[in-house]
Amino acid sequence: MKSLQYQKDSSSQGNIIEEQGRYVEIAKEFRFEAAHLLPKVAIDHKCRRLHGHSFRFEVCLGGNISSETGWIRDFADIQKVVEPIIFQHLDHYYLNDVFGLENPTSENLAVWLWEQVKGDLPELKQITVFETCTSRCVYRGDK
Numbered sequence: 001m002k003s004l005q006y007q008k009d010s011s012s013q014g015n016i017i018e019e020q021g022r023y024v025e026i027a028k029e030f031r032f033e034a035a036h037l038l039p040k041v042a043i044d045h046k047c048r049r050l051h052g053h054s055f056r057f058e059v060c061l062g063g064n065i066s067s068e069t070g071w072i073r074d075f076a077d078i079q080k081v082v083e084p085i086i087f088q089h090l091d092h093y094y095l096n097d098v099f100g101l102e103n104p105t106s107e108n109l110a111v112w113l114w115e116q117v118k119g120d121l122p123e124l125k126q127i128t129v130f131e132t133c134t135s136r137c138v139y140r141g142d143k
């Protein structure tokens with residue numbers, strides 16, 4: 001079994017503050033209903049017509065487990081950041097009217113969500129948008 005290695009807190013009495021090498025990722029899933037159309041596809045493409053989706057998306061954070069708390073972030077913190085964005089901009093809205101989502105593809109929605117939450121969740125690693133049960137887009141920040 002691999003032995004545990006700890007980083008000591010140099011600022012105080014040597015308290016253990018962070019377990020080394022215990023990188024984990026956590027994810028929380030959210031849902032909303034919204035309408036959209038894709039204005040840049042061919043005029044006869046089905047996505048050019050106004051339609052709706054039961055969107056799902058996942059916010060994934062990564063970091064080392066804190067030995068103090070045993071987690072990298074409270075799931076409730078993610079909820080506090082993301083839910084107001086859903087209620088104010090996404091749920092039961094016409095996405096094309098949302099600033100920054102004039103062409104609301106899954107790709108653009110994933111980037112838009114990243115930009116909305118990154119400031120409050122600096123451990124953000126990935127946004128996954130599920131437009132349908134079988135179609136999804138993953139964004140991990142610009143490379």
Ligand SMILES: [Zn+2]
Nearest residue numbers: 036047051053
């Ligand atoms: Zn669609």
